[in-house]
Amino acid sequence: MAAAVGIGDDTKPTMRESLVRAAFQLFLERGFEQTTIDDIVSLAGVGRRSFFRYFPSKEDVVFPDHEGCLAEMTAFLRAAPPDGDPVTQACDASRLVLRMYAADPVFSVQRYRLTRQVPGLRAHELSVVWRYERALAEHLRERGAERADGALRADVVAAAVVAAHNHALRTWLRAGGEGDVQAAMDEALGYVTRAFSPTPPASPGSPGSPARSTAAAAAVDGEDEQVVVLLARKGTPLWRVVRDVEGALGE
């Protein structure tokens, strides 16, 4: 998943990149509403019709990578081991989204400031976030179907995970992208998992069942501690690595 705006890329930028770059330049220097589609496409030097081939609406150009990120997240959830803790998996899925933001802090902060002051963008962001939340809730519902209140719990936990995620993320964005997002996210998600873990989960390093060895990852019993060895080609999709290593780590 290349950076949102292909800075430092000496190859000819794609149409998407040109449009995003032109749009953000204008949005930042004169505002979202004060910028028309015609302004964007004329700065990018492309036809007006092309804009709507790449972005269904003016708002979508502000979130150019969310469609792919959502797909990545659903793939991650689908590939999650059925015997793992669904809440933990949901948290890990939300960390996947955080990665996208953290990959380009400057861009993320610019976008945050934009969406904060443009009501139309805030509304659009809500519908984006809503899709993540639905994906999490669906996963939790499927994996927690044995509970009597499974559907309710799924909705509530998904909302809580998203809220914690947004809290940590926005605190970081408000601070201009300075500081340790990961740590803040860990704390926020930890708060959620603590609230929704009726049975205190086994502490890390539990001498549990032997790990199932996958094609890529395997557990090995060392002298005094078990370790996991993972081999993966460079460029392997992260979710695939995660899936393979997750079982071996034994939760």
Next chain:
Amino acid sequence: MAAAVGIGDDTKPTMRESLVRAAFQLFLERGFEQTTIDDIVSLAGVGRRSFFRYFPSKEDVVFPDHEGCLAEMTAFLRAAPPDGDPVTQACDASRLVLRMYAADPVFSVQRYRLTRQVPGLRAHELSVVWRYERALAEHLRERGAERADGALRADVVAAAVVAAHNHALRTWLRAGGEGDVQAAMDEALGYVTRAFSPTPPASPGSPGSPARSTAAAAAVDGEDEQVVVLLARKGTPLWRVVRDVEGALGE
């Protein structure tokens, strides 16, 4: 707060009521997107300009009473006793919103079916719900400022309350407005209050505390392809593995 559409009201309907009535008639018989503002105002027998005097957008006519309901809720929260339990107050505030829906089940069900199948309306509803959630979060933050994690907790609890509210409400709406909403709402909100009760289920060995220094990853150039070797203790939190391996994988 009078019913949304003044049925059985023998006085001359106000402009608002005429517009809402005409709009819903057309939305239900030919769909939201297939209905233009001109259609609505000509059916209502008023000028086109008048529509936008009463509703800032076409979507707003579908939620004619939310502005007042939100004001009612914020007033309720502001008037809540300072020594009460903020979470309980937030739940009660959400019950206030439920009352608005339950006051006119037919209208609520019609609107639900409409918003479910029109993306634009769903997006608009999200921004409406978002304002309720912000109001709850603000209240929780103000009333729970003594906690260290007050702001995080406020966001998470507000999201959980709203999610529980929506779960119960939508289940009822999906069933056509039949059954006891109040009971379902009590159960849903009870689930949230239990999860965030003043005495949390203190879980020893909390999963939030990350194990230190457990994973390491490095990229190695092989004969014909690069591979990544990962070593990790069993039980290492998955997110930590992800963090360590993602750099090595080189995107």
Next chain:
DNA sequence: CACCCAAATGGCACTCAGTACCCTCGATTA
């Protein structure tokens, strides 16, 4: 090289939401 095909792009015209501005009408009041 000529040709062709398919995808990508550009151009044009159109619908419709939303806004700015001004007009009319009727009721109240100085």
Next chain:
DNA sequence: TAATCGAGGGTACTGAGTGCCATTTGGGTG
């Protein structure tokens, strides 16, 4: 009666988004 004021109506405009068709581009293939 004149001045005022508020509710509503009318007109024209901007700009987002769409459908349709022409044009270009970049391979293959004879």
